[in-house]
Amino acid sequence: MKFIFKLLGFVLIAVILAVGALFFLPGERIARIAAERISDMTGREVTMSGETSISFYPILGISTGATTIANAEWGTGGPMLSAKSFKVGVDPMALIAGDIKITGLEITDPSIVIERDRNGRGNWQIGVDGVASSGQSEQSGGAPGAASNPLALTLDRALITNASVTYIDHAAGTRQHLGGMDLDMRWPTYAGEATFDAVLRPGKQDVHLTGRLGTLGPFLEGAVSPLEITVTTDGGTLALNGRASAAPQLDAQLSADIGNTSRFMAALGLPATQPPAGLGRSIKARTNINLTEDLRVALRDLSLGLDGNALTGNADVVTAGARPRITAQLSAGALDLTGLTGGEGGAAPAAGTGGGAPSERWSTAPIDAGALGAADANISLTASSLDLGQFKFGAARILLTIDNARAVAQLQQLEGYGGAITGQVVANNRSGLSVGGDLTARGIDMERLLTDAAGITRFATTGTASLDFLGVGQSVDAIMHRLSGNLKLATGRGVISGFDLDRLMRTGDGSGGTTVFDEVGASFAIKDGDMRGDDLTMSMPLATATGKGRIGLGARDIDYLFTPVLLQGENSRGLAIPVRIRGPWADPSIRPDLEKAIDLNFKEEREKLEKKAREDIEKEIDKFVEKELGVQKQQGQSIEDALKDDVKRRAAKELFKLFD
Secondary structure, three states: OHHHHHHHHHHHHHHHHOHHHHOOOOHHHHHHHHHHHHHHHHOOOEEEOOOOEEEOOOOEEEEEOOEEEOOOOOOOOOOOEEEOEEEEEEOHHHHHOOEEEEEEEEEEOOEEEEEEOOOOOEOOOOOOOOOOOOOOOOOOOOOOOOOOOOOEEEEEEEEEEEEEEEEEEOOOOEEEEEEEEEEEEEEOOOOOOEEEEEEEOOOOOOEEEEEEEOOHHHHHOOOOEEEEEEEEOOOEEEEEEEEEEOOOEEEEEEEEEEOOHHHHHHHOOOOOOOOOOOOOOOEEEEEEEEEOOOOEEEEEEEEEEEOOEEEEEEEEEEOOOOOOEEEEEEEEEEEEOHHHHOOOOOOOOOOOOOOOOOOOOOOOOOOOOHHHHOOEEEEEEEEEEEEOOOOEEOOEEEEEEEEOOEEEEEEEEEEEOOEEEEEEEEEEOOOOOEEEEEEEEEEEEHHHHHHHHHOOOOEEEEEEEEEEEEEEOOOHHHHHHOOEEEEEEEEEEEEEEEEOHHHHHHHOOOEEEEEEEOEEEEEEEEEOOEEEEEEEEEEOOOEEEEEEEEEEOOOOEEEEEEEEEEOOEOOEOOOEOOEEEEEEOOOOEEEEOHHHHHHHHOHHHHHHHHHHHHHHHHHHHHHHHHHHHOOOOOOOOOHHHHHHHHHHHHHHHHHHHOOO
16 A cells, blocks of 8 residues: 555656646557656556546546556566556645645556565565655665655545455465455545545455544554554454554454354355354454564453353464464353253253153254364363353363364363362364363262263262263264263262162062162273173172163163172071163163072072972883883983883894794
């Protein structure tokens, strides 16, 4: 922009110098003279083609056809400026006084290339002796009085339509392009305020920019100027109020009111990722923002509203590289993160236990994890509570790191269910979504945990657990069906509600009542969403128990054999009554397994009865064979052998008769 205004000054000076001869020259000749003069003054090749005309009254102006201005010698992006048409009008009286007051500027279809080399030099710096890069006064050789006359450039109004800008930063190795821009600008005083109204089209929707620069002339020379900008899109608004320079540098108050983040991002030409609920589908923010020349952003005194969640803190953003990198320290009150787990995807309390009807399956709603690839991050977060929908926790201190769409949440502190949880959880979206973790929980209220996890409200105790897991899928349901890992569990004294083991052992009916136990220990292997284990042990005052079977984490069902055994006394032996727990989590069937009970409790008696039955049958067979067949069985000989011997004797007897 600064170079364009310098160019306008050079164009008009050339016009004034040649004004006496212009009456007699054709438009093509005028264009060639003007182009040569501007080339001499800027050091850049300028070409003008098409019809060229000049007006003298009431406005002194020039109108050209297609115009191009060459790039710097080291530039790689093509011409610095090319336009379909170029019109400039000036106030002749101001011109006579030595000032350039542009009353009108119209540029149609301009293409502007802005480049910085590896040393930070811009292609708009013309580098011609005696001409300041800003178009203002510049000392020559340091000698007093050697300054060139400043160009008191002003602009009543500029209209630029369908412009495109390409920005190339050779130091950062980046190239950015923006097309379809319109600009309406007013700049009545060189050192004074300039206002602008622009339309950008980086996406399918228009982005409107309105604002003001307090001192545009000094701003173009590199000085700091007051700045106000409001950005309005279909998805929301963003406003800046502070000070800035063209370096670029910025120190301002930033406020944002974004009702739809996805539409806002799409309007800016960015991926229209829909964040999970609670993480910024709508955003309200206020912060002090500082931008440095190397495009590092610092946010201080940040107040951030993400949907219904409120956070405060500080953040720093490095924009160089494949993705922005965010470093932040944030604190919050109660955080609702149910959107991370697909909403209320967990089970409700089981029927008949005081809760509502449970869900029959996990949520199949797709999980949009695209936000994991938007930026790399190192974020420290503290919160008074966390609501994950299925699970709810108290005070939390979490360190979140994101690297190339892989997020790791280290649980430095997480209180919940009466105890504490440590470990880490990983979400990886590099090639499809996977979630995993390695967690340890101590002093956990198992009744509350199992109620939230599976709607199980009958198991009340305090315990310790360790879990490592990995699941793959694009929904909670898919992840749970492909879950793998290991679980170890140990508890202290507790109660099982709705199940009376003593009554079961005495009458065979264990429904109702409670069972008190002293401790429980178990381990499980998880594969394809099924958790299997065969080493559960439970100690009770008058009995012990073992357990083995399958718990369907994906299917939300259970097939488990629980076997309590009464402790042996002086006048009694241990009695085992296996209990089969089978069916959906919502309403499992709990019944004694009578076949197993007989096998476990009457094995010796059954073997004795079977032996006696076999002996009785053999005696009856012996009697029948001896009486009906006349076969005498010898001591220790079986019926089969006795029959074989008898057949041999009779066959031999008949054979001898043949020789008689």
